[in-house]
Amino acid sequence: MKRSIRAVVVGLTVACACVGAAGMAFAQDIKERNIKFAFANTADSAHGIGAKRFAEMVASKSGGKLNVKLYGSGTLGGEAVVASAMQGGTIEMSMMGPGLLTGMDKEFGVFDTPFLFDSFKEVDAALDGPVGKKLLDKLPAKGLVGLSYWDHGFRILTNSKRPIAKLEDIQGLKIRVQQIPVFIESFNAMGANAVPMPFPELYSALEQKAVDGQENPFISVEVTKFYEVQKYASTTRHAYSPLLVLMSKKFWDQLSADERKVLTDAANEVKSYERQVSRELDAKALDTLKSRGMVITEVSAQERARMRDKLKPVIDKHRQTTGELGKEMTAEVERIRSGK
Template identity: 40%
Template sequence: MSRRVFALGLVIVCLFSLMSSVAAAPRVIRLAHVVNERDGFHIAALKFKELVEARTKGQLAIEIYPNASLGDERTLLEGMQLGTIDMGVITNGPVANFLPRMAAFEMPFLFASAQEAYYVLDGPVGKKLLAELETVNLKGLAYAERGFRNLTNSKRPVATPDDIKGLKIRVMENPVYIATFKALGVNAVPMAWTECLTALQQGVVDGQENPINVIYAYKLYETQKYLSLTRHTYAPALFVMSLKLYKSLPADTQKILVEAAQSAAEYERKWDADQESSQLQEIAKNRMVITQPNLELFKQAVKPVYDSYRDKFGGLIDEIQAEIKKMKR
């Protein structure tokens, strides 16, 4: 009898241990992005994972899916809307296809410095736009960084707008980018990043525009000979997730996700700034010709873009410019 009692007790202990381990299994959130592990998006994702898992004491586990393994950025955002994709670090350009007012942040030469961009994005205007994402079933957590975009091409150095005319340049699938490059006389080819590398290799397009971090991470100097430091647009990125998933989480967990996203975004911004000089040196070592263009000529050439978009964004451009002036006081 005592043996039976002992055996029964042992079974009960094992069952409780099993139940305890099941109860302790973390909830998994899958975070996707479309770039490689050398890119700033991946750095931001790793920091977010570290912070969330530490602050939830292992109750949440963040699994990172780089290299567009779950789809391009439009596909990821559509999946978040449906609740089939959890979250991602996404370039603002594609986000603006779902909430058009987001494109206001990427008007040409809107921000003169990263500090101006951070002030606006982390302030009332940026927070208002994050909140508006809920109208399209997305939850914006924080603004990470894509950075100031620069032009590369395989044909010739670009120092003035005249030098760029007639080139076929891949741009993001976003009307503001298309309008900006058309104003410069470019044959603007909207294309997802996942298709761009092949297009550059095959000569389907002559060039593209992206921040230094992307040019370095993807070794674009292998297909592109010329880099022009136009810094024509500051591009934010977003930590964005499925609104359905966000609302299913407890309030304290929601707070952790928002705070971790902001901290990871600030970490990535600093990482980008710290890396840019050495990345430029590496690009130059690989025989890419780097040109400092006449930016005033470029600014003059894209003024018509403001004329056509100021009303479309319903005063948002004026709000952004007012915030920049406030920062400078």
């Protein structure tokens, strides 16, 4: 028995030595590096929670050599400032929605297409598939590298006037929208008076009744306390925004293949976790809004289809600006939806 135990111990010692040697060989391709990871949302948001898990995973995978330092709440600047800094190589990482990227390449405007996705299943399959990868492959030419798609969520509609259960209920409402042409045209086409406005001005505009409503994910409505000035919320889910995890190409070009693999693998391994956290927080926010007195109206699949049909001319016009990748994304979603 003693001989058997000794053999096991010797075997484990040899195995550990081999693993250690392999680890040291791997570590030789990883240098001590500090990585600034800047993002707009708070540390306790799904974005911040995902970033923290990413930093921990990178440290683990790199033997502590790659140190990801988090800068949330826009402490290093807004998205435009951070994107410019990444292109210049002074900030290494960020995550942001596709809005700013659309200004760099119109094909990223595909995510602004109204009613493109019906479910998270469609979202995940499309973004993790070949069309999602093609979009990421366009970023190096803009001085950025796309590591993964995390979750930002479906947008819903709130207002202070009445419940919205069908297309006709939108008629005549003054709705604040993002300063994006397709959003302005979409809400006007559904009978609303679309009012483009910067987000920081929105709470005051709602409070003063300059606009009747707005559209954002449930979690944004909760965090910004729009429930104080909005009575009704409707699950229109009229648009979905992913969160792109980005890296400076100037920094990326300095990395070894092993360092790149650590960062890419970590971003993709955290992806499912961040998506789950984001969606759970959004669902929790819905419950919180109910407890705050908001009236939540579920918009049926049939009504969402009616809204999509109403917007067909707007959607067709928008697809002309998103090029071939826009058409490919639409075809991919339709394939996923049909189960083929």
